[in-house]
Amino acid sequence: MTFCADASRDQAESLAGTAATARTWLLLEQPGPWGAKALTQSRLDPALGRFLESAPESGVRAALIRRPGRDARLGGARRVLLAHTPPGRAWVRTALIDDPEELRALDLAALAAGDHGGFGEPHPGGPVALVCTNGRRDRCCAMLGRPLAAELAAAGHDVWETTHIGGHRFSPTLLTLPHGYAWGRMSAATARHVLAELGEGRTVVDGCRGRSCWPRPAQAAELAVRRYGADPHADALEVVDVVDTAGDDTVGTAGEPRPGRWRVTVARLDGRQHWEATVAEKATLPASPASCGAAALPQSRMEVLAVRPLLPASAD
Known part of the structure; x- marks a missing residue:
């Protein structure tokens, strides 16, 4: 079997202009296994998953997240991250919710326009890193993404595994918030460099796929x-x-x-x-x-x- 990331790397496929498009991201902590269509094929209520699947119609892209590792705990409060990504107006808000159904009360159209409506609190600290690791969707994401997420976590970065940020063949893929820049074919050293630069307010062009708020x-x-x-x-x-x-x-x-x-x-x-x-x-x-x-x-x-x-x- 030919792995898609190997085929893309072997032909030096261009990364520029391949980021998933979203002005606003809605990320829900969901421990445990994820299916290929994770929003409706996980331990999350499928009806809520279908609601989140419809979020792009309002300009919001939803995904599930979990901390690196095999922690399959359920119950208790879940972390939610909301991020709006256009330059000069980017922000990340975070909250703990007891019931994922609370997300139905969000005004998705307002979120897409950059109005968080007072949800949660401003996210403290440096950039948030998201690494796609959903092996049920693509093998390369699991084989290459999970080790990267683990290394970034061990280095003290604020990193989450996520279900899908587009571009399996560019694995391991990285999305950073609040700016919404995506990268592909990341090594741990390169990803650490990207996050260090973003922590100082600068971006890195090499390996960058684009900023998600743009087509x-x-x-x-x-x-x-x-x-x-x-x-x-x-x-x-x-x-x-x-x-x-x-x-x-x-x-x-x-x-x-x-x-x-x-x-x-x-x-x-x-x-x-x-x-x-x-x-x-x-x-x-x-x-x-x-x-x-x-x-x-x-x-x-x-x-x-x-x-x-x-x-x-x-x-x-």
């Missing part, structure tokens, strides 16, 4: 601007415009979708500088599986064709 083309564009030499501060840049330049003719004569193309404007958060990036969707070849056991298919990738600085807007 995929914008993720790739922002990383390309950072490579261009922009400020390394994690909240230095924002995406201010994404224009689909493929037009309406996005379907070929055979009925197959044509690759996309975008013009993305990235700016410093203070507005002092803008960049324009041209991004094209291409296929990664040779074909490879998106996850273990899946058919080998061409995988979509975001390629930044050009980055150019724009003249700063003139002051009135």
Whole structure:
């Protein structure tokens, strides 16, 4: 059997623009085993799981978390993390709840817009690290993710195992909060470096898949601007415009979708500088599986064709 992470690594598949998209994350502590569709295939009430599965319709992405190790305790209070990720407006809130059903009272649309409604308390300390470890969903996540989570925990980082943050073939994968940056193919040393830099307010481009609050083309564009030499501060840049330049003719004569193309404007958060990036969707070849056991298919990738600085807007 070919492991998806090996196939992706062997062909040096690009990581940029592959992060799961979510402006707000809702994370519920759920010890014990997780199924492939963990929200409805765990010891969590399936009806509540279906409610959480619908959260993306409001702009919120939900996942289950647990501390590294095999602690299968049930009962008692559960930790909940809420995180909003756009630059300049990012936050993490945390609370202990006695009954997961309390989550039904959350206003998901408000959370997606960045209004936590006073839920919980501000999360103290440095970045929160989430490592995908759900082996029922993908073998690579278990084989590669669990050791990484354990090493980060042993090093004293605030780390949780999580059910799914997208991109099995980039295992081990790491998502950090509050910024929502995702990384792939992490070693323990590289992950520790990423977390140390984030603790100082800086992000790391190498191995980064993108910031989850942006769509995929914008993720790739922002990383390309950072490579261009922009400020390394994690909240230095924002995406201010994404224009689909493929037009309406996005379907070929055979009925197959044509690759996309975008013009993305990235700016410093203070507005002092803008960049324009041209991004094209291409296929990664040779074909490879998106996850273990899946058919080998061409995988979509975001390629930044050009980055150019724009003249700063003139002051009135």
